Amino acid sequence: MRGLSCLLVFSLGIFIQVSYCHSSVTTCLPEKNAALFILGDSLFDNGNNNYINTTISYQANYYPYGETFFKYPSGRFSDGRMIPDVVAELAKLPILPPYLHPGRVEHVYGVNFASGGAGALRETAQGFVIDLKTQAIYLKDLKNVFSQRLGKAIAEDIVSKSVYLFSIGGNDYGSLLNPDSNLVLPPGDHQGFVDIVIGNLTDVVREIYNLGGRKFGFANVGPIGCLPAVRALVKNGSTCLEEFSAIARLHNAALSKRLYELEKQLKGFKYSVTDFYAIFSEMLNNPTKYGFKDPSVACCGGGLYRGDQSCGGNKGIKEYELCDNVNEHLFFDSNHVTDRASQYFADFIWNGNHTVTSPYNLKQLFQF
Numbered sequence: 001m002r003g004l005s006c007l008l009v010f011s012l013g014i015f016i017q018v019s020y021c022h023s024s025v026t027t028c029l030p031e032k033n034a035a036l037f038i039l040g041d042s043l044f045d046n047g048n049n050n051y052i053n054t055t056i057s058y059q060a061n062y063y064p065y066g067e068t069f070f071k072y073p074s075g076r077f078s079d080g081r082m083i084p085d086v087v088a089e090l091a092k093l094p095i096l097p098p099y100l101h102p103g104r105v106e107h108v109y110g111v112n113f114a115s116g117g118a119g120a121l122r123e124t125a126q127g128f129v130i131d132l133k134t135q136a137i138y139l140k141d142l143k144n145v146f147s148q149r150l151g152k153a154i155a156e157d158i159v160s161k162s163v164y165l166f167s168i169g170g171n172d173y174g175s176l177l178n179p180d181s182n183l184v185l186p187p188g189d190h191q192g193f194v195d196i197v198i199g200n201l202t203d204v205v206r207e208i209y210n211l212g213g214r215k216f217g218f219a220n221v222g223p224i225g226c227l228p229a230v231r232a233l234v235k236n237g238s239t240c241l242e243e244f245s246a247i248a249r250l251h252n253a254a255l256s257k258r259l260y261e262l263e264k265q266l267k268g269f270k271y272s273v274t275d276f277y278a279i280f281s282e283m284l285n286n287p288t289k290y291g292f293k294d295p296s297v298a299c300c301g302g303g304l305y306r307g308d309q310s311c312g313g314n315k316g317i318k319e320y321e322l323c324d325n326v327n328e329h330l331f332f333d334s335n336h337v338t339d340r341a342s343q344y345f346a347d348f349i350w351n352g353n354h355t356v357t358s359p360y361n362l363k364q365l366f367q368f
């Protein structure tokens with residue numbers, strides 16, 4: 001039945017045209033077998049942490065999360081969609097389910113493995129999150145399931161044609177923040193720590209390459225010193241914690257360099273890096289251009305910049321504020337962006353020119 005098109009109706013009532021159905025099983029596959037797999041942290045987690053034994057600090061499955069788009073708290077750390085939801089839409093794929101969702105889903109369009117709080121290092125929030133290495137193990141398990149259900153050839157084809165999109169690193173550096181002294185510690189060897197983070201991220205990229213993956217996308221680490229949660233820690237309260245953002249810049253330089261090397265070393269390896277740091281900084285510096293009011297203040301939370309992590313009122317602090325118009329905000333809560341901001345970011349990932357997304361954008365990766 002190759003070539004036959006089939007129409008799927010998803011629970012959200014979104015209709016998606018896909019290109020063909022597999023004959024032996026009643027499975028529809030994405031165009032060119034190119035699916036989208038999401039790995040990383042809370043910027044991408046769409047509900048995996050709902051299904052693990054963790055604490056509420058790593059979860060967003062309660063009011064007022066999710067109100068804008070899904071109308072229920074799905075576990076996304078946002079008022080509505082997050083970046084991967086919008087990227088999937090741009091790729092004409094359905095919204096991807098969280099991998100740990102207990103329903104029986106084929107995952108042939110891709111799936112989301114990301115986990116809020118996760119880092120590239122196993123030690124980052126260990127025991128409370130699904131670390132990046134475990135996310136890659138889940139991918140390997142899924143490839144085996146594809147082999148059994150669709151045959152080895154199709155499984156191989158899906159793995160090699162699909163795009164693996166990452167957001168990772170920010171949480172690894174969180175351990176360097178010492179709220180007591182308002183300083184980033186230790187003052188010395190940040191480069192050494194960055195190398196360890198990049199080393200572990202490289203290991204995972206190589207594992208996926210060895211599994212057959214060829215197309216890798218990255219949103220690099222943003223200006224983490226400007227998160228409302230971090231600004232709120234700065235005693236004089238008026239600026240971003242520049243030393244913290246500086247570590248993100250070290251990370252981003254090392255990431256780009258490493259990916260460039262991997263492309264030379266690994267046959268068929270292709271990648272895309274979106275300069276999330278630069279786009280984010282641009283939005284912080286020119287908020288009105290994007291329709292945002294004060295970009296330092298979150299929509300949901302309390303205290304300075306609504307940065308006290310109280311959004312939802314169940315992490316120890318009961319009282320919190322919720323803005324009237326979420327669309328005026330870059331940040332939804334103390335650490336995460338709004339649906340509206342995610343639409344901008346996703347567009348840069350998908351369509352961005354060489355200044356922001358290089359050497360390819362995701363649209364080009366999908367076309368290979």
Ligand SMILES: *[C@@H]1O[C@H](CO)[C@@H](O)[C@H](O)[C@H]1NC(C)=O
Binds near residue numbers: 053054
């Ligand atoms: C969940 O984690 C807590 C604390 O780490 C532990 O005490 C508890 O036994 C765990 N529960 C399950 C069902 O694994």
Ligand SMILES: *[C@@H]1O[C@H](CO)[C@@H](O)[C@H](O)[C@H]1NC(C)=O
Binds near residue numbers: 121122196198199
């Ligand atoms: C990965 O991280 C661990 C610490 O979790 C570190 O000991 C190891 O050297 C890192 N691996 C690489 C390749 O950098």
Ligand SMILES: *[C@@H]1O[C@H](CO)[C@@H](O)[C@H](O)[C@H]1NC(C)=O
Binds near residue numbers: 242
């Ligand atoms: C406020 O804190 C920032 C970051 O720590 C620092 O660069 C700046 O000089 C401080 N400003 C004042 C007025 O203390």
Ligand SMILES: *[C@@H]1O[C@H](CO)[C@@H](O)[C@H](O)[C@H]1NC(C)=O
Binds near residue numbers: 353354355356
């Ligand atoms: C690339 O995109 C950025 C961000 O939208 C824009 O500012 C810039 O002018 C573009 N550059 C080119 C060469 O089109």
